[in-house]
Structure formats: C-alpha cells, structure tokens
Amino acid sequence: MPEPEAQRRYLALFFPFLPVDRRARQRSASGAPDRTDDAAPLVLVEKVRGAMRIAATCAEARAQGLVPGMMLADARAQIGHLDVEPHDPLADLKWLERLADHCDRFTPLVATDPPDMLVLDITGCTHLFGGEAALVAAAEDSLARFSDHVRSGCGDTPEAAQALARFAPGVTLARPEDGDVVLRRLPVAALRIEEETETALIRAGLKTIGDLAMRPSAPLAARFGEELVERLDRLLGSADSRIVPRRSPPAxxxxxxxxxxxxxxxxxxxxxxxxxxxxxxxxxxxxxxxxxxxxxxxxxxxxxxxxxxxxxxxxxxxxxxxxxxxxxxxxxxxxxxxxxxxxxxxxxxxxxxxxxxxxxxxxxxxxxxxxxxxxxxxLSSRLGRGAIRRFQPRDTHIPEQAALTLPAVDLPAPEPWQAPQPGEPPTRPIHLFDPPQPIEVIAEVPDGPPHRFRWKRQQHHVVRFEGPERIAAPWWKHAPGRSGLTRDYYRIEDARGRRFWIFRHGLYDSERPDPRWYVHGLFA
Missing domain, CATH: 3.30.1490.100 (DNA polymerase, Y-family, little finger domain)
Known part of the structure; x- marks a missing residue:
C-alpha cells in the first residue's frame, strides 16, 4: 500500500511595519542619518479620491492611535507634530520579494502575500534545522537585519499560519490530533473577510472562529455568503489549501x-x-x-x-x-x-x-x-541569451510569418531547410522587406505580369519572370464578409541580372479596381 502523504506544515512571516522598516534600512544603506528616538512619529501617506490618507505608520504612531486609512488631517489633529512622507507601494513590493529571496534558504517553496506577509511551505525541511521551532527561530533571527518587527506563525494550512502570525504571533498551532484550540480563539478578523461582513458577524454574536465553527455551514453561507464558509474550511483544514510559490520547484x-x-x-x-x-x-x-x-x-x-x-x-x-x-x-x-x-x-x-x-x-x-x-x-553565456538567435519555422503560408527568430539556446537543433531541386532557383528570397516596399509597375494587361517597374527612383526592365504564385489571405482571421486581399507573386529578373520577388496586392476588378504592387524580397 502507498505510504500516506506527510502532514504539510506552513510558516507565515508577518511584517506589520514593512514600509517603515524598508525606509529605515535603505536610509542606513545609503549613509543617511537614522531617525532619533525623539523624532516625530512617522506616517506614510497616499492620495485616495483627492484626499491624503495614511497608508502605513511606524510603531510609535500606531501606539498613539494612528491607523492606515485615517485622514491625514484627522491624524494631525490628534498628534500635533508628525513626520509625513509619501508612500511607495512598488518599492514595498520589491522589498517583500527581496525578503522572499532571502527566505529561499529555508525552503524552495516561498509565496508572497502582499503587502506585508510571506508564507513558506516547510514540509520536510524542519529536520535540516533541528526541528520546527529551531527553523522558526533561525528565520526570525536572519530577518532581524531587514525588519525590527517580525511575527511568525506555524499551521497545517497557509490560512492557519497567516492567522496565527497576525493575531497570535509566536504560538505554534497544535497537531490535528491535539486539537485546534488556539485557532478557535482567534477573532473572526483572522478570516480576512470584508469589513461589512466582519461587522455583521460581530453584531450577530459570532466574534471568534470557534463561534463560527459551531454553526452549520448552510445557514452561514445563506446569510453571510459562501466565501465565508470557504475561508473557514481552509483555515480549519477542512478543505485542501496550498500556496503558489514565486518560483516553480526545480527538477x-x-x-x-x-x-x-x-x-x-x-x-x-x-x-x-x-x-x-x-x-x-x-x-x-x-x-x-x-x-x-x-x-x-x-x-x-x-x-x-x-x-x-x-x-x-x-x-x-x-x-x-x-x-x-x-x-x-x-x-x-x-x-x-x-x-x-x-x-x-x-x-x-x-x-x-x-x-x-x-x-x-x-x-x-x-x-x-x-x-x-x-x-x-x-556565446549565449557571454553575450546574453537573446544575442544568438535561430530561425524557427512556423506552419503558415504567409511568407513574412513563415519563420521566427528565437534565442538559440531555447530551441533544439533545427531541421534541414528544404533545398530546391538541382538546377532550380530558390522559391523564396534570402532577404524580405518589412514592410514590403511599394513600386510603380507597368504591365501589358492589368492582371498580367510586370513589364517594367520603378523602385527607389530607378527604372527596371523585366527580361524574365516566373509566376504568378497566388497566396490567399488568412480568411479565418477576418470578420465574416471581409476577407483580406489576395497576393500574386512573381520572381523576376531585370536587364542587369538582378532578381526580385514582387507581388500584386489584390485581384484586379474582383477585389480592387487598381491593385498596388510591392517588392517583398531580393534574391542573391
């Protein structure tokens, strides 16, 4: 019989003041002076619907009652002297990704949960550090150089680990056979639901996860939505839940x-x-x-x-x-x-x-x-993976789309190109113009081969021609009743021995009253 799958374990790392910690570390790295202990509380603000609102705060400002989402004017009224700086969410995201790269040393399965959390799948990795508690201690110690405030939580599901990191940091969730008392004591905010739903639950007397777990799921879904029940099942492990790591696990x-x-x-x-x-x-x-x-x-x-x-x-x-x-x-x-x-x-x-x-x-x-x-x-290692390219054929009859150039290291050895019959000229030119260049053509009859054409202010007298080779437009890519124009290609040679590949764009009278001509390529 196959062995049962090992119980998965997850570690969540919560950075409640990540924007402020990032700013402090980057100021220190650039040589700028650090903020003194008696400096004013720091808040980061952004414009929301024309008004300045707080996006992040330092620990001191949070302790004095300032929270994200508060109007800056209200914050100034509450605290007279504030240090205000603009919020940079993109820089915060890059900082979180840098933290994720750092945590890659503990497990290859690391997921970001913007704006302020990482989730690590530590299944099968704890023995390398002497156990789960030792791994968590090592992670917190190594992250101390990036943040002064790191909260951790371990659980059997990502949602459980995240909830513990936010609302019960440092507490390790017991195994399923030992019960889930810690989780059931958490507030309903641990489900990370919308504020309106959270308020409705509290007014209904459902203040903790345990209060919800004791109720049948059908009435909860009918009153508060199916999303609430799904989040509760994932939190308690009743439904399977996994993380999506930033990088796929290597072979x-x-x-x-x-x-x-x-x-x-x-x-x-x-x-x-x-x-x-x-x-x-x-x-x-x-x-x-x-x-x-x-x-x-x-x-x-x-x-x-x-x-x-x-x-x-x-x-x-x-x-x-x-x-x-x-x-x-x-x-x-x-x-x-x-x-x-x-x-x-x-x-x-x-x-x-x-x-x-x-x-x-x-x-x-x-x-x-x-x-x-x-x-x-x-050559690709020295010059870059895109510097050396190789032609890749495509299954299409449109000449300019018949081949693509892709990085040579991405493709296997190409199949041999189809060579013309001995003694026969090639059917396609070596060089194609993108886009085809317009020319002025004189023909004996409107739908006949070219007799003379003018290109780049020079007259070319046609002495030999071969064609036409008719190439229809991809009708399946056009709207019904509006197909593209047909091309009639000719291989021609002028009086000086130069060979061209030209085409008439559109059938005479049936598609266009005055079809235009283009030179598409040059033969060697």
Missing part, C-alpha cells in the same frame, strides 16, 4: 552550507563545481541532461546573487557547465561581491530532458552537432 536541487562564511569568489566557484559534479551524477542516474542551470549565492548579510546559464542541447558534463558559468560570471556588469562571505550556495536544474550517450564518428571525435551546440552555449 533537481543541490546546496552546500558553510559553518564559516567563505569570503573569496574563487572558493565559492570551487564549491559550486562540487555541486555541479553532484548534479551530473544525479542526471546520469536518471538518463537525463539539463537545459537550464541556476546557481544562487547567499551572502551572510542576507543579499543573494544569481548566476544562470542555458544550453541548446541537454548536458550533464560538470566541466562544460563550469565553463559556461565562468563565461557568464565574466560577462556580468555587476560582479558577485562576497562581502562578509557566503554562508550557503545552491545549484538547481529547473529544466531536464532525456539525454542519450553521444555517438562518436568512426575516426573519433564527437559529432559536429554537439560542437556547434557548445559554441552557441558559450
């Missing part, structure tokens, strides 16, 4: 922690080479190869550095991987600074594909396809 993950931070980039790359060897062994056991490798360096002060490379073919050669990583490292405009040292290095392989052993040629040496792929990988 393979390898990490190395250091008792003492390493302060040299060379030593960090040597440690990364060991992780690359472990990744190669794991990929070899699976018969797979990696297409995307990402290394993250965790600095002791909480900052992280990322180093990522991609390959056009699956690979599991650690030496080849390290060459690509060194190429990428040398190409960084902002080099990796060890600072006070790295205390952890992680290597992940988000994308893997089947990889069979390479077939060698009879005279020895690897096939040229792998050598070409290695060249693409080195």
């Amino acid at each position: 393979l993950r390898f990490e190395m922690r250091f008792a003492e931070p390493i302060a040299r980039t060379e030593a960090a790359m040597a440690a990364l080479a060991e992780l690359a060897g472990q990744a190669a062994e794991a990929l070899d056991q699976r018969g797979m190869g990696g297409r995307h490798f990402a290394a993250r360096f965790y600095r002791s002060d909480g900052r992280t550095f990322d180093l990522a490379v991609e390959s056009s073919l699956p690979m599991r050669d650690p030496e080849g991987l390290m060459r690509l990583l060194h190429e990428r490292l040398d190409a960084l405009s902002d080099p990796i600074d060890p600072g006070f040292g790295f205390d952890m290095i992680r290597l992940i392989v988000p994308r893997i594909e089947p990889l069979t052993p390479a077939q060698l040629q009879l005279e020895g040496g690897a096939v040229s396809e792998e050598a070409f792929a290695a060249l693409i990988d080195r």
